[in-house]
Amino acid sequence: MKLDRLLAITMALLNQTRVSATELSQRFEVSLRTIYRDMEAINLAGIPIVSFAGSDGGYEIMSGYRIDKQLLSLDDFAAIVTALRGARSATDGSDLDGLLERIGAMMPERPSSVPDNHVNLDFQPNPNDKAKIGPLRRVIKDRHLIHMCYLDNKGNESDRTIEPMGLFLKAYTWYLYGYCRTRGAFRVFRLSRILRMTELEELFERRDYTLHDIEREFMGRADFSKVRAMLLFQPAARSRVLDEFGFQQAINNPDGTLTLEAYFSSEEKAIQNILSYGPLVEVQEPTAIRTELCTRIKEMTRLYRLKEE
Numbered sequence: 001m002k003l004d005r006l007l008a009i010t011m012a013l014l015n016q017t018r019v020s021a022t023e024l025s026q027r028f029e030v031s032l033r034t035i036y037r038d039m040e041a042i043n044l045a046g047i048p049i050v051s052f053a054g055s056d057g058g059y060e061i062m063s064g065y066r067i068d069k070q071l072l073s074l075d076d077f078a079a080i081v082t083a084l085r086g087a088r089s090a091t092d093g094s095d096l097d098g099l100l101e102r103i104g105a106m107m108p109e110r111p112s113s114v115p116d117n118h119v120n121l122d123f124q125p126n127p128n129d130k131a132k133i134g135p136l137r138r139v140i141k142d143r144h145l146i147h148m149c150y151l152d153n154k155g156n157e158s159d160r161t162i163e164p165m166g167l168f169l170k171a172y173t174w175y176l177y178g179y180c181r182t183r184g185a186f187r188v189f190r191l192s193r194i195l196r197m198t199e200l201e202e203l204f205e206r207r208d209y210t211l212h213d214i215e216r217e218f219m220g221r222a223d224f225s226k227v228r229a230m231l232l233f234q235p236a237a238r239s240r241v242l243d244e245f246g247f248q249q250a251i252n253n254p255d256g257t258l259t260l261e262a263y264f265s266s267e268e269k270a271i272q273n274i275l276s277y278g279p280l281v282e283v284q285e286p287t288a289i290r291t292e293l294c295t296r297i298k299e300m301t302r303l304y305r306l307k308e309e
Contacts, residue, residue: 003083003084003087005028005030005038006038006041006042006045008028009024009028009035009038009039009042010042010047012024012027013049013059013060013061014061017060018052018056018057018058018059018060019058019059019060020057020058020059021035021036021039021058021059023058024038024059029141029143029206030206031206031208031210033208033210034210037210039051039059047061048061048062049061049062050062087123123169125174125191126192128191128192129174129191129192132191132194132197133167133174133191135197135199136164136167136176136191136197137167138199139164139199140164140165140166140167142203143163143203143204143205143206144164144199144200144201144202144203144204145161145162145163145164145181145199145200145202145203145204146161146162146164146197146198146199146200147159147160147161147162147197147198147200148160148162148189148194148195148196148197148198149194149195149196149197150189150193150194150195151193151194151195152193157195158182159182160180160181160182160183160187160189161180161181161182161200162176162178162179162180162181162182162187162189163178163179163180163181163204163206163207164176164178165177165178165179165206165207165209166178166211166214167191168211168214173190173191173192174190174191174192175188175189175190175191176188176189176191176194177189177211177214179204179207179209186209186213186214186217188214226263226264226265226266227263227264227265227266227267227269227270227289228261228262228263228286229261229262229263229264229270229274229283229285229286229289230259230260230261230262230283230284230285231259231260231261231262231274231281231282231283231284232257232258232259232260232281232282232283232284233250233257233258233259233260233277233280233281234257234279234280234281235256235257235258236280237258237277237280237281238258240277241258241260244273245260245262249261249262259284267288267289267292270289271289271292271293271296274289274293275293275296
């Protein structure tokens with residue numbers, strides 16, 4: 001994980017006079033571009049890094065600088081430990097135990113005396129995803145190709161050969177990103193839709209592509225305000241409306257109903273969400289969504305009428 005790598009790089013710089021970017025790249029199995037970004041992040045964190053060019057060049061911490069434990073307060077340490085425990089709950093990674101121990105060694109007081117941060121981050125995945133995270137972390141680290149059967153959002157299965165590059169959690173959903181040799185492009189895969197997965201013996205060279213690039217190219221492409229719908233919710237749906245939309249845009253009507261202007265990334269997403277409310281919501285506009293809902297409800301009625309007969 002990035003935080004673990006940044007700390008390890010900082011420790012390496014503290015323990016060695018000068019370290020080259022190439023050496024760090026090989027040690028942590030990341031690209032030179034990633035190392036350059038890490039150095040910039042360490043600099044921004046307040047640790048002055050000096051770079052030297054030439055055959056004996058590299059990076060080192062500015063002469064005379066040292067990290068003082070007292071730069072971080074007990075509350076700071078509590079926040080760091082909380083975040084790391086949350087990360088461990090997500091991945092079950094025993095490698096984070098060592099990082100937690102090193103953080104504990106830096107504390108000005110015993111870890112047991114650190115105040116409660118009053119926040120518990122539990123990113124525990126569902127059992128289906130959890131069973132995949134461990135094997136995927138291993139193949140990502142070892143740079144082994146994987147072959148998998150993947151289910152797309154239309155229910156179509158496809159066989160893929162993937163260069164797995166990383167895992168990430170977004171909006172409580174786990175994803176794998178990597179280079180799909182089958183499609184010849186970088187792709188993002190939802191873990192819950194990976195039906196079968198096999199580790200291959202063939203190794204791959206990690207491409208110069210990061211999670212930041214993925215988020216900018218793929219996640220930034222989604223337009224979550226593409227489809228607009230005016231919805232009228234019954235009072236019994238108030239709690240769920242708060243959970244999903246918040247009340248900032250909702251209008252409280254005198255009869256207890258709520259009028260909400262909602263936005264969705266596609267008409268299909270809008271219809272799926274609206275249907276999940278059953279009789280607790282009515283679409284006031286647009287007409288196109290009302291019409292499509294009527295069509296689907298008629299199909300459902302016919303289906304269940306046939307079942308009863």
